[in-house]
Amino acid sequence: MLAKRKTAVVEDKRFLDHRGPAGHPERPERISAVGAAIDARGEPLTRFAPRAATPDEILRVHSREHFDRIAEASRRAPAQLDPDTYVSAESFEVALLAAGGTTELALRVARGELDSGLAAVRPPGHHAESDRAMGFCLFNNVAIAARALQEQESVDRIMILDWDVHHGNGTQHVFESDPSVLYASTHQFPFYPGTGAVDEIGVDRGEGFTLNVPLPAGCGDREYVGVMERLIAPAARSFRPEVILISCGFDAHRDDPLAAMNVTREGYRDMAGIARALADDLCGGRIVFVLEGGYAASGLQDGVNAVLDVITREDSPEIPKKAPVLSGTVLDTVIEQVSRAHHR
Numbered sequence: 001m002l003a004k005r006k007t008a009v010v011e012d013k014r015f016l017d018h019r020g021p022a023g024h025p026e027r028p029e030r031i032s033a034v035g036a037a038i039d040a041r042g043e044p045l046t047r048f049a050p051r052a053a054t055p056d057e058i059l060r061v062h063s064r065e066h067f068d069r070i071a072e073a074s075r076r077a078p079a080q081l082d083p084d085t086y087v088s089a090e091s092f093e094v095a096l097l098a099a100g101g102t103t104e105l106a107l108r109v110a111r112g113e114l115d116s117g118l119a120a121v122r123p124p125g126h127h128a129e130s131d132r133a134m135g136f137c138l139f140n141n142v143a144i145a146a147r148a149l150q151e152q153e154s155v156d157r158i159m160i161l162d163w164d165v166h167h168g169n170g171t172q173h174v175f176e177s178d179p180s181v182l183y184a185s186t187h188q189f190p191f192y193p194g195t196g197a198v199d200e201i202g203v204d205r206g207e208g209f210t211l212n213v214p215l216p217a218g219c220g221d222r223e224y225v226g227v228m229e230r231l232i233a234p235a236a237r238s239f240r241p242e243v244i245l246i247s248c249g250f251d252a253h254r255d256d257p258l259a260a261m262n263v264t265r266e267g268y269r270d271m272a273g274i275a276r277a278l279a280d281d282l283c284g285g286r287i288v289f290v291l292e293g294g295y296a297a298s299g300l301q302d303g304v305n306a307v308l309d310v311i312t313r314e315d316s317p318e319i320p321k322k323a324p325v326l327s328g329t330v331l332d333t334v335i336e337q338v339s340r341a342h343h344r
């Protein structure tokens with residue numbers, strides 16, 4: 001008899017305490033929607049409260065100036081760090097919990113104490129650059145977790161898959177010259193933040209270890225699942241990660257008010273299923289989902305349910321048979337563009 005699979009969720013009421021201007025889409029109700037979705041499932045999930053990231057953990061990714069700037073902005077809150085990105089009095093502490101909760105979950109998975117998990121955290125992280133906040137993000141949670149795996153657990157190869165509808169500029173820039181981290185992103189393009197073109201493939205020794213799959217507005221399950229099957233899965237198989245971290249925004253959902261994609265709960269379930277199957281095949285099932293964006297309550301609930309449907313099951317999910325790629329479709333075009341960019 002196989003040992004039962006151990007899955008955990010990181011969540012905490014303190015994630016409600018990062019509060020922006022009225023009407024801002026990155027609002028505390030996002031985490032309430034996620035929590036309600038988790039509670040409604042009634043599963044005996046392991047839950048743990050986040051710890052604060054240590055300064056050392058943050059400073060592997062961010063400059064001291066950036067760290068001090070977020071602390072200082074919280075002291076004189078409310079403050080705007082850019083037109084999109086706000087800080088309230090509790091934001092510095094909450095951002096440390098988001099980074100620390102993500103990091104602790106990833107460390108426990110890497111050590112084999114857990115098989116998989118979901119970090120239901122905010123503020124999100126993937127736009128945060130080493131030296132500045134950006135796009136609702138203060139500290140880059142997934143990048144901080146990846147550096148902790150490298151430094152504290154000697155993990156040699158990490159895959160970060162970013163399916164948030166926006167490109168994770170901050171994460172790409174942290175790892176673009178590092179061949180030990182495969183950063184793969186699919187995102188609406190052209191769109192905020194403007195980066196993530198297909199020819200951004202990594203820098204110096206990291207060339208080939210950044211995989212950008214830009215998609216035009218209007219894509220849905222067919223395109224997202226097709227990209228997972230035809231581009232992300234082969235890249236993962238040749239890279240052979242030891243842990244997979246997913247920057248899982250749910251703003252490509254059809255109900256999302258900020259973006260223009262049409263992914264459904266079934267689409268997210270297939271995407272998460274492919275990711276889980278890759279983790280089962282390649283890295284002993286070690287996979288960590290980290291919340292990024294997602295601005296419709298319905299989209300967050302569909303996305304979280306899809307991910308939990310997949311990671312709480314004991315057996316590896318069955319992957320649906322690949323749909324054929326028809327000539328001249330969006331999927332056909334993007335596969336051709338990505339293949340050309342990576343075979344130079």
Ligand SMILES: [Zn+2]
Pocket residue numbers: 164165166249251292293294
């Ligand atoms: Zn996003």
